[in-house]
Amino acid sequence: MTRYLKSAGYTLGLPVILLTGWWFASAGSTNPFWPPLSTILEAFPTTWTMDRIVGDILPSLARLGIGFGIAVVLGLVLGTAIGLSPSLRALSEPVLEFFRAVPPPVLVPIIALFAGYTGWLGKIVTIALGCLWPILLNTVEGVRGLEPTLTDTAKSYRLSPWRRLVFVILPGASPRIFTGARQSLSIGVILMVISELFGANRGLGAAIVQFQRSFAIPQMWTGVIVLGLIGVLLATLFKLVENRMLAWYVGQRQIERGA
Amino acid sequence: MTFTTLLSGRSAKAPEAPATDVALDLRNVQKTYDTPGRPEVEAIRNLDFRINRGELVCVVGPSGAGKTTLLRSIAGLLDLTAGEVVLDGTPVTGPPDGMAVVFQEYGRSLFPWMTVRQNVELPLKEKGVPKAERKAKAERALAEVSLTEAADQHPWQLSGGMQQRVAIARAVAYEPTVLLMDEPFAAVDAQTRAELEDLVRSLWKHLGVTVLFVTHDIDEAVYLGERVVVLSNRPTVLMEDVSVDLPAERDQLTTRSDPRFGELRGHVYSLIQKAKAGHRPDEDQEA
Numbered sequence: 184m185t186r187y188l189k190s191a192g193y194t195l196g197l198p199v200i201l202l203t204g205w206w207f208a209s210a211g212s213t214n215p216f217w218p219p220l221s222t223i224l225e226a227f228p229t230t231w232t233m234d235r236i237v238g239d240i241l242p243s244l245a246r247l248g249i250g251f252g253i254a255v256v257l258g259l260v261l262g263t264a265i266g267l268s269p270s271l272r273a274l275s276e277p278v279l280e281f282f283r284a285v286p287p288p289v290l291v292p293i294i295a296l297f298a299g300y301t302g303w304l305g306k307i308v309t310i311a312l313g314c315l316w317p318i319l320l321n322t323v324e325g326v327r328g329l330e331p332t333l334t335d336t337a338k339s340y341r342l343s344p345w346r347r348l349v350f351v352i353l354p355g356a357s358p359r360i361f362t363g364a365r366q367s368l369s370i371g372v373i374l375m376v377i378s379e380l381f382g383a384n385r386g387l388g389a390a391i392v393q394f395q396r397s398f399a400i401p402q403m404w405t406g407v408i409v410l411g412l413i414g415v416l417l418a419t420l421f422k423l424v425e426n427r428m429l430a431w432y433v434g435q436r437q438i439e440r441g442a
Numbered sequence: 443m444t445f446t447t448l449l450s451g452r453s454a455k456a457p458e459a460p461a462t463d464v465a466l467d468l469r470n471v472q473k474t475y476d477t478p479g480r481p482e483v484e485a486i487r488n489l490d491f492r493i494n495r496g497e498l499v500c501v502v503g504p505s506g507a508g509k510t511t512l513l514r515s516i517a518g519l520l521d522l523t524a525g526e527v528v529l530d531g532t533p534v535t536g537p538p539d540g541m542a543v544v545f546q547e548y549g550r551s552l553f554p555w556m557t558v559r560q561n562v563e564l565p566l567k568e569k570g571v572p573k574a575e576r577k578a579k580a581e582r583a584l585a586e587v588s589l590t591e592a593a594d595q596h597p598w599q600l601s602g603g604m605q606q607r608v609a610i611a612r613a614v615a616y617e618p619t620v621l622l623m624d625e626p627f628a629a630v631d632a633q634t635r636a637e638l639e640d641l642v643r644s645l646w647k648h649l650g651v652t653v654l655f656v657t658h659d660i661d662e663a664v665y666l667g668e669r670v671v672v673l674s675n676r677p678t679v680l681m682e683d684v685s686v687d688l689p690a691e692r693d694q695l696t697t698r699s700d701p702r703f704g705e706l707r708g709h710v711y712s713l714i715q716k717a718k719a720g721h722r723p724d725e726d727q728e729a
Contacts, residue, residue: 332551333550335517335551336551338519338536338537339537339542340564340565340568341568342565342568346564350553350556350564354553431554431555431596432554435554435596438599
């Protein structure tokens with residue numbers, strides 16, 4: 184019980200301090216762009232009604248989910264292939280370096296030209312393309328960095344390519360894959376918002392821009408808070424999945440460190 | 443499946459087979475590493491020896507004698523430059539069926555994301571052994587190495603010696619005709635090593651499997667082997683094929699204090715010293 188209280192204290196401590204600080208620092212503010220936190224919180228329930236949740240938040244999250252999902256699948260497939268084949272790697276390396284260096288938001292206007300500003304397609308493509316690189320590059324490294332003795336063991340027991348992939352290569356690369364996926368997810372959240380800034384009329388990012396343009400400043404702030412909360416929620420979900428899938432890795436590392 | 447019946451049929455038959463039956467045949471094996479942009483390295487100049495079915499043969503040599511190169515060549519993990527390795531009458535061109543390898547780095551040869559049981563069962567799954575039989579075989583193999591209790595733990599939760607026993611159990615459950623061991627006990631402490639040596643002897647005796655055991659430890663080689671193949675320094679040739687005429691019943695106390703053990707140990711030791719000093723049988727012939 185005390186352990187849970189303690190961990191809750193660590194988790195919530197800093198947010199509570201920051202919110203309290205914000206509350207008092209903004210309390211008497213008359214600056215219209217910097218409304219008191221109390222005003223922002225008052226605007227919250229009237230702003231984020233069921234209609235907005237269904238019409239703005241859920242579609243945004245769905246696009247994020249689909250785009251991220253596409254990136255994971257593509258990243259795993261391409262990354263494994265490139266990681267396993269030296270010739271494919273030599274062939275693709277310059278191209279990969281080029282695309283990695285292009286900041287994903289730059290793609291938004293280009294993709295919009297081809298896939299349209301208002302539909303789902305352009306947004307999903309934007310998110311998927313931005314999320315792809317961290318997963319892809321980390322998968323390549325994870326597959327390449329596989330312990331040679333494990334590969335030898337798999338070979339000497341004549342494991343079929345399929346079993347080798349499922350039971351040896353992917354689990355062995357999974358710590359790196361998760362590192363990549365975590366980076367991708369935060370890029371995905373950013374792109375989810377950015378993809379809605381141009382010409383979209385529904386979605387979380389679009390809503391925030393509309394509030395700003397119509398000088399509904401407290402509402403704009405609530406949008407930023409919602410975004411932050413979604414970020415925390417996604418990170419928590421990700422951590423849960425990661426802890427489950429990488430339990431072996433965490434345990435092994437603890438023992439290696441002599442804990 | 444016919445595959446499994448075939449296999450169990452063979453392992454049951456193996457001990458009755460005549461002693462002259464050759465399990466593993468190395469014919470003029472040569473290996474030169476030829477990496478582009480680097481000088482050629484002649485690792486193995488010529489090795490030509492055979493191991494009879496059911497024999498336990500140890501290979502020793504000075505450090506850098508290409509022991510691991512030799513083992514990887516036999517395991518089909520490395521292409522030969524010339525010559526061939528023949529397992530059960532079939533030339534080895536890739537990892538052959540009926541061969542299991544226990545590597546030195548136990549911590550890196552077990553799959554850390556699987557439990558001990560899953561590690562032992564994975565090669566059996568590949569062989570197509572049905573689930574119930576697979577489970578029974580894994581149980582039996584783990585019992586052989588006294589690790590029944592650890593079946594549901596992960597390898598990294600076990601001590602080094604226990605991990606190497608898991609690797610041995612995995613190899614035993616596979617029911618190979620030839621078991622290759624690459625300095626399997628180099629990284630465990632002396633007491634554990636003695637236990638594991640006795641484990642290998644007892645498994646060999648009642649499973650009737652052919653064992654090729656590579657080590658750098660002269661005592662270990664003489665204690666375990668029916669024969670000790672002594673290698674020269676690089677490029678490797680055969681120094682001598684020493685026959686170990688110790689009683690079949692061996693234990694750490696009496697065997698190691700047997701005067702004959704001392705003589706054999708001394709003989710192998712002097713061969714290794716000669717090998718280290720650059721003495722080579724192939725050059726003697728030329729002189």
